[in-house]
Amino acid sequence: MATEHGNRLTSVFFQQPTLTLARNLLGCRLVRFLNGERLSGWIVETEAYLADGDPASHSAAGLRRKNRSMFLPAGHLYVYCIHTHHCLNVVSEPEGQGAAVLIRAVEPIEGASRMSLLRSECGPRELTRGPGRLCQALQVTRQLDGLDLTDGQQLWLEAGSWHASDARPRVAHRPRQQLAVESRPAAATAPWRIGCSGRIGIRQAADQPWRFFIDGNRYVSGRASCHSRPPRDQLGRLQPPR
DNA sequence: ACTACGATTACCT
DNA sequence: GGTAATCGTAGTG
DSSP states (O other): OTTOOTTBOOHHHHOSOHHHHHHHTTTOEEEEEETTEEEEEEEEEEEEEOSSSOTTSGGGGOOOTTTGGGGSOTTBEEEEEETTEEEEEEEESSTTSOEEEEEEEEEEEEOHHHHHHHTTSOOGGGSSBSHHHHHHHTTOOGGGTTOBTTTOSSEEEEOOOTTSSSOOOOOSSOOOSOBOOTTOSSSOOBSSOEEEEOOTTOSTTTTSOOEEEETTOTTOSSOGGGSSOOOBOTTOOBOOOO
């Protein structure tokens, strides 16, 4: 059956600290079930928005009608509008906290032709590269706001199959040292490096390194300089750009 | 009722 | 690199 989702992530997965969850969502599969068809993609870029001490977070001003679903328990969906577009967040932390992970980009897996129709047949790379674009490609709107991702029949997440050899998000370079990822359900480690930077498009707390992405993946948003880990010296210090 | 704003995108030079 | 598009929400009078 097309709605089969034995790999679906359960509430336990979402009960990680927000910054950890933002990293661990990389490589997971975002699935949209639309008109009997599965549309899906690898999550390749995320941003964390915290419950406390984060002036850029929509929850910073307190609970409002607009952001109420951000205060639902971990594993729910928070969708908001920005200009003419929508953005999709995975809620984290216990109910009432107000933290979430913005999904900024996915790499298409299933249903790319349908996504292309929903996106007015733009180029393949522009299908799901960016938070507004991926929502248009997967037909995610405020109608789905507040959905339980662990239970809903329209949108959910599945465990990454990066432990398998056949399918995984692409990286532009040969994977090097494996990066240990905390709180994985299995003991395996992901075969890519995780890049980290300030969050895009915000003014407040723009220097906080709470954006995460799969290093070298082509579907990561922004310019090329946003697609790779910034170079670091032997002590792990950030190297100045030149 | 009126105004200002934005976790973006597409299109311009 | 810059900026218009365009609208729900929230703050103000």
